[in-house]
Amino acid sequence: MDTDILVVDKETPFAEVLENVISDNILQEEDEEEDFDENVELSPGGVLDEETIGRGLSNLGRTADGMHQVYLHLTVPGFNLIDISILQEYVHLQKVEFPHNELTDLSVLSNLPHLLILDASHNKLTTILDFTPPKNLQIVDLSYNEIEVITDLSAHHSLKKLNLSYNKISEINGLSGCKRLEDLNLAHNRIKCMKNLDGLPIQVLNLGHNELNMIENLDSLDRLRSLDLSGNKVRSLAGVEGHDLLEFLNLEDNEVIDLAEIKYLKDLRMFRSIDLHRNPIQELPEYRLCILFRLQSLTELDKHKVDAEEKVAARNMFDPPAEVVAARDHIMHVVYSFLQPAQIHDSTLPSSDTPYPMLVLVGPQGSGKKDLGLKLVEEFSDFFGFGVSHTTRSPYTGEENGFDYHFVSLEKFEDDIKMGKFLQTCQHHGSWYGLQMDSIQSVAKDGLACVVHMELEGVLTLKNTHFEPRYVLIMPLDKESHERRLRDRGIFTDEEILEIVKTAETYSSYNQDHPGFFDMMVNSNDIQEAYIQLRKLVMDYLGI
Numbered sequence: 001m002d003t004d005i006l007v008v009d010k011e012t013p014f015a016e017v018l019e020n021v022i023s024d025n026i027l028q029e030e031d032e033e034e035d036f037d038e039n040v041e042l043s044p045g046g047v048l049d050e051e052t053i054g055r056g057l058s059n060l061g062r063t064a065d066g067m068h069q070v071y072l073h074l075t076v077p078g079f080n081l082i083d084i085s086i087l088q089e090y091v092h093l094q095k096v097e098f099p100h101n102e103l104t105d106l107s108v109l110s111n112l113p114h115l116l117i118l119d120a121s122h123n124k125l126t127t128i129l130d131f132t133p134p135k136n137l138q139i140v141d142l143s144y145n146e147i148e149v150i151t152d153l154s155a156h157h158s159l160k161k162l163n164l165s166y167n168k169i170s171e172i173n174g175l176s177g178c179k180r181l182e183d184l185n186l187a188h189n190r191i192k193c194m195k196n197l198d199g200l201p202i203q204v205l206n207l208g209h210n211e212l213n214m215i216e217n218l219d220s221l222d223r224l225r226s227l228d229l230s231g232n233k234v235r236s237l238a239g240v241e242g243h244d245l246l247e248f249l250n251l252e253d254n255e256v257i258d259l260a261e262i263k264y265l266k267d268l269r270m271f272r273s274i275d276l277h278r279n280p281i282q283e284l285p286e287y288r289l290c291i292l293f294r295l296q297s298l299t300e301l302d303k304h305k306v307d308a309e310e311k312v313a314a315r316n317m318f319d320p321p322a323e324v325v326a327a328r329d330h331i332m333h334v335v336y337s338f339l340q341p342a343q344i345h346d347s348t349l350p351s352s353d354t355p356y357p358m359l360v361l362v363g364p365q366g367s368g369k370k371d372l373g374l375k376l377v378e379e380f381s382d383f384f385g386f387g388v389s390h391t392t393r394s395p396y397t398g399e400e401n402g403f404d405y406h407f408v409s410l411e412k413f414e415d416d417i418k419m420g421k422f423l424q425t426c427q428h429h430g431s432w433y434g435l436q437m438d439s440i441q442s443v444a445k446d447g448l449a450c451v452v453h454m455e456l457e458g459v460l461t462l463k464n465t466h467f468e469p470r471y472v473l474i475m476p477l478d479k480e481s482h483e484r485r486l487r488d489r490g491i492f493t494d495e496e497i498l499e500i501v502k503t504a505e506t507y508s509s510y511n512q513d514h515p516g517f518f519d520m521m522v523n524s525n526d527i528q529e530a531y532i533q534l535r536k537l538v539m540d541y542l543g544i
Contacts, residue, residue: 046082046102053086063092064114077101084108099123099141107131121145121163128164128174129156143167143185150174165189165206172196186210187228197221208232208250215239229254230275237264244269252277259284262294273300289314358440358469359384359538360462361453364504365428366486368524369453369474370404372531376538377451385443387452390416393431396491406439424454424461429496433458456507470541472534473521475507481525 042052057071073095074087081101087093088111096112097119104124109115110132117139125145139161147167153159154177161183169189173196175181183204184197191210198220205224209231216239218224224243230252237256240246241264249265257280265271274295276282282302284290291301293314298306359376361369377386390406392413401407408416413432416422425434435452443450454462459471476482479501486497511518520537524530 043076043079043081046080048076048079048081048084048086050086052076052079053090059095061094068092073097087112105130109134127151129153133157138180153178175200182223194218203245218243225270235261237261240264241267246271248273250275251279254279256281259290259294262291265295269297271295271297273298275302277302286317289317293318358449358467359451360459360469360471361451361474362456362459362471362507362518363453363474363476363524364455364482364507365500366482366489367474367476367504368485368527368530371527372474372522372524372534373451373453375531376534379535380538383449384451385446385448387435387439387443387450389433389435389439389452389454390422391431391433393429396489423465423467424458426455426457426461428455435462456510470520471518472537473507473511473518474524474530474534475511475521476504476524477508478525479504 042055043049053074053076056074056076058075059071059073060069061072062068063070070092072093074090074093075097077098078100079098081098081103084098084103084106085108087096087108091111092114093112094114095117096109096115097117099119100122102124103120104126106120106125107130109118113134115134115137118137119141121141122144125142126147128142128147128149128151129140130151133156136158137156138158140156140159141163143163143165145167147164147169149171150164150169150173152174154174157177158180159178160180162178162181163185165185165187167189169186169191172186172191172194175184175196176198178200181200181202184200184202185204185206187206187208187210189210191207192212194207194212194215195217197205197217200221201223202221203223204226205221206228208228212229212232212234214236215229215234218227218239219242221243223245225245226248227240227246228250230250232254234251234254235256237249237251238261240249246268247270249271252275254276256276259281261281265274274291276291281287288301289310292298292306292310296311296314300306359373361373363369374386377384388402388404388406390408390413392408392410395401395404395407399405399407410432413434416436417425417434421436421438422434423437423440425432427433433454435454435458439452440450462469476485482504483497483501486492486500492500511521522530522533522537
């Protein structure tokens with residue numbers, strides 16, 4: 001049988017041979033154009049014939065041994081083929097495509113040892129690659145068939161890309177030996193569990209439109225770059241963390257509802273795109289800006305490009321500069337203060353007769369600022385009174401209402417804000433803290449200067465008011481002693497402790513970057529030593 005093989009005479013120069021081949025092909029194509037009869041039935045009865053093959057061959061090239069010129073590609077789509085046994089004569093084919101046919105058997109492909117690419121999509125296959133594997137078969141498309149089970153594919157060790165979408169597969173099996181598999185598509189099947197993919201070099205994984213409800217067993221896929229889980233019932237993103245090369249995640253049409261799930265993506269260095277279309281999370285207020293704030297490396301969200309303006313808007317909404325936060329806080333309290341009359345006693349106003357009209361001890365949680373303030377008021381009770389702040393958190397062990405804090409409900413706190421009672425407010429670990437005008441006035445009416453404690457956000461707000469306090473930074477300079485003090489209190493989680501210690505660095509940086517912002521600083525590694533230093537500073541200012 002003639003399979004379009006050209007025998008090469010070793011004594012004939014290759015350029016001359018190639019010129020003859022091209023010339024012969026042109027003449028042959030002209031003859032074929034004249035000879036083709038459009039009324040001729042191709043592959044009658046679904047049996048692939050030479051006439052059909054002749055029209056589907058393309059890509060003239062050399063055989064593996066370099067001795068012949070042959071056509072390397074065959075494309076025969078949509079002929080209702082059921083028998084392709086004639087292909088056993090075309091042993092040099094490297095790419096075979098016969099989608100949209102009626103094939104149920106591919107065993108003849110055992111005779112194509114040089115096959116690299118196979119497209120048998122849209123057929124009626126029930127088994128997968130049931131033929132002697134060609135040595136270098138790399139790309140296989142068996143989508144839109146009737147395959148129910150993935151049999152052992154260990155013999156297909158060169159396989160790089162496998163498409164089994166739109167079949168009837170219910171379980172992932174048989175792939176453990178495919179040590180070169182980079183692209184796996186199992187979309188639109190009946191898979192309920194991600195498993196049996198351990199150690200594979202998969203970079204692109206599509207499990208969209210299955211019956212999955214969680215992300216699992218992907219830990220060993222350390223080369224994963226793209227993951228498609230659209231059309232499932234996934235609620236949590238737990239399981240994608242640790243995939244440093246992951247760039248794209250498609251979760252369209254799932255059940256993700258909580259913004260907290262984004263935490264599993266925030267440490268992925270290469271992550272650039274996520275699709276959360278048709279998830280309940282999209283109904284949350286300012287959803288898009290929330291996501292962009294939490295994932296600032298994103299370049300695409302829900303199939304829409306992310307621009308610089310959106311990133312700036314997200315940052316300003318959820319993490320504006322401290323000065324902006326303070327200005328907003330101050331404006332809010334000034335506006336609300338118009339709703340009630342306010343009276344500030346002379347003893348709290350700055351004057352030459354009152355060196356400490358108001359003393360503000362500033363520092364991160366666990367710095368000891370409140371304890372130092374209470375001790376100072378106790379010793380210098382003729383000069384100072386303690387301004388008790390308000391908070392919505394519950395009392396810690398040993399704390400007294402009205403002495404350590406005024407413990408109030410969130411509803412009461414919000415009502416007091418609207419009544420203009422606060423000078424400043426801020427939020428930490430889900431609880432609100434604030435200093436009210438009444439707290440200062442209760443001290444001022446006794447002719448005393450007020451000692452208060454607050455964190456950096458409160459100071460920034462207070463500096464926008466008419467008050468002119470002295471600001472003392474109470475700062476534990478040793479991280480280990482600070483962390484130990486927080487742990488000894490037994491009220492913070494490990495995560496909260498790490499966050500507080502990290503926040504303490506902000507105070508040091510702010511002090512260095514803004515000379516004169518604080519009037520003085522006291523090292524509070526040792527509370528007793530800190531009080532001695534603070535006491536001396538106070539006595540110097542009081543002239544006693």
